[in-house]
Amino acid sequence: MKKIKVTLAKSAGFCFGVKRALKIAQETSKNRKTIEMLGDIVHNETVVKQVQKTGIKKVSHLSRGKNKTLLVRAHGTSQKLINTAKRLGYSIVDATCPMVKEIHRIAKSQQSKGYSIIIIGDKKHDEVLGIIGQLKEKAMVIDSSKNIPGTKIKKIKKAAIIVQSTQDIEKILPVVAKIKKNIKTVKFFNTICRPTRIKQDEIRKLPLKNDIMLVIGSKTSANTKRLYQISKSLNKNTFWITSKEEINPEWFKKAKSVGITAGASTPDYTTKEVIEKIKALEANTR
Ligand code: SF4
Numbered sequence: 001m002k003k004i005k006v007t008l009a010k011s012a013g014f015c016f017g018v019k020r021a022l023k024i025a026q027e028t029s030k031n032r033k034t035i036e037m038l039g040d041i042v043h044n045e046t047v048v049k050q051v052q053k054t055g056i057k058k059v060s061h062l063s064r065g066k067n068k069t070l071l072v073r074a075h076g077t078s079q080k081l082i083n084t085a086k087r088l089g090y091s092i093v094d095a096t097c098p099m100v101k102e103i104h105r106i107a108k109s110q111q112s113k114g115y116s117i118i119i120i121g122d123k124k125h126d127e128v129l130g131i132i133g134q135l136k137e138k139a140m141v142i143d144s145s146k147n148i149p150g151t152k153i154k155k156i157k158k159a160a161i162i163v164q165s166t167q168d169i170e171k172i173l174p175v176v177a178k179i180k181k182n183i184k185t186v187k188f189f190n191t192i193c194r195p196t197r198i199k200q201d202e203i204r205k206l207p208l209k210n211d212i213m214l215v216i217g218s219k220t221s222a223n224t225k226r227l228y229q230i231s232k233s234l235n236k237n238t239f240w241i242t243s244k245e246e247i248n249p250e251w252f253k254k255a256k257s258v259g260i261t262a263g264a265s266t267p268d269y270t271t272k273e274v275i276e277k278i279k280a281l282e283a284n285t286r
Contacts, residue, residue, distance in 0.1 A: 004282055005257040007210060009202045012271055015195035015223075015264035017097030018042050021074035022051070024095040028071060029054035032093075037071045038062070038081070039126065041095070042265035043221040045242075065090030075126040076100045078133020099193040100127055103162055104134045106189050110160035111135055115187065118142060118156075120175050121164025125222055128164055145174045150182070158185035165193040166223035166264070168200060168230060195264060196223060203227050203261055207235035210259035212251055215240045216271055217263030224263030231261070243270055244277040252281060 014022075025041055035056045040048045052058065056071060062081075065088035072082070076096035085092060107117050117139035121128040132139050142148055161179060163172055169192055180186045207213045213231045217224025219242060231238040239251060252258070258278065262271045 002256070002282075004252060004255060004278060005210075006275055006278060007206065007257065007259050008271065008275065009199070009206055009259070009261035011195065011199045011202050012216075012260065012262040013264075013266055013268050015193070015199075017074050017099060017193070017195070018265050020097065021095035022047070024093060025051050025056060025071060026054060028069060028093045029056055032069045032091075034068045035071055035093075036062075036068055036090075037073060038077070039073060040220075041071075041073050043224075044218045044263075044265040044267070045220075046270060047265060047267055062088055062090070064088060069093055072096055073126070074100070076104065076130035077126075078130055080133055096130075097165075097193075099165055099191075100130070103127075103131055103165065103191045106160070106191065107131055107139070107162055108134055110162075110187065110189075111137060111139075115158050115160035116140070116156045118159050118161045118179060119164065120161060120172050121167060122222060125164060127166075131162070131164075142175055142179075144171070145178055148175065148178050148182075153179065153182045156183050158187075159183050160187045160189065162189045163191045164222075165191060166196045166226060167192055168226050169197070196226075199223070199227060199261065199264070200230060203230045204234065206259035206261065207231045207238060210235070210257040211237060211255035212257075213238040213259045213261075214247075214274065215261055215263070216242070216274055217266045218242055221263045221265050224266065227261055227263060241274070244273040247274065247277050247281075249281050252278070 036059045041051045068090050070085045070090040072094045074097045119141045123141045176188050213235050215228040228240040
């Protein structure tokens with residue numbers, strides 16, 4: 001294989017919120033005995049395994065909480081769940097990303113001022129469920145401009161729109177425009193977090209400058225999926241891989257350059273392994 005120019009996005013890999021959550025998990029595992037977590041700390045299988053090695057147990061439901069700690073994940077959770085955990089005796093360590101907390105704050109404050117809350121995001125994503133779970137009254141979730149419930153929306157007099165932190169602004173704006181046509185008073189809070197914005201800015205440039213693109217991250221990661229979708233729309237030779245094992249040497253046959261990015265929950269060593277494998281392919285076929 002000929003020489004390939006590899007360009008790694010500056011923003012590839014762990015975001016601030018994931019780094020912070022993992023640090024909290026590590027510190028908690030040193031200081032406390034029985035630690036439970038509902039679901040995965042972040043959406044990445046390798047990271048999840050590492051966290052489990054520290055003794056933090058993933059559980060599917062809460063049980064008796066005496067002498068136990070409940071670790072809340074980066075995506076956050078509902079207030080109801082925190083209250084139940086406290087009632088059961090758990091002590092709480094909250095690793096919710098501060099940027100998700102800020103979305104909670106905005107949603108609660110706007111609802112208390114009489115605004116109906118509309119969340120633009122993935123209906124079943126933990127972060128979205130966590131936001132809904134902060135609110136006293138029901139929030140509406142819209143996942144795309146094609147799925148706006150016309151009749152329901154026309155009944156709303158004033159609405160505050162907030163956005164799941166990892167959404168793509170270009171997909172959000174048409175949704176906001178449609179909602180504004182149907183509701184008289186609308187406040188729009190662009191709550192896409194800064195690390196996501198930086199990643200998405202980069203992924204709008206890299207695919208245009210490279211023959212092929214690799215997006216590294218778990219298939220369960222919403223932000224990786226978004227990076228892949230943006231990249232694919234700009235460069236059809238975009239491949240979404242979870243690790244070096246999924247690299248197909250065929251992809252590189254005609255390529256002179258490869259751009260690489262990685263989702264917010266992809267560890268740096270996974271990305272490093274991918275780059276090393278590309279270099280090894282190069283060396284083996286020279
Ligand atoms: S993607 Fe954004 S909101 Fe989510 S954990 Fe990272 S920094 Fe926080």
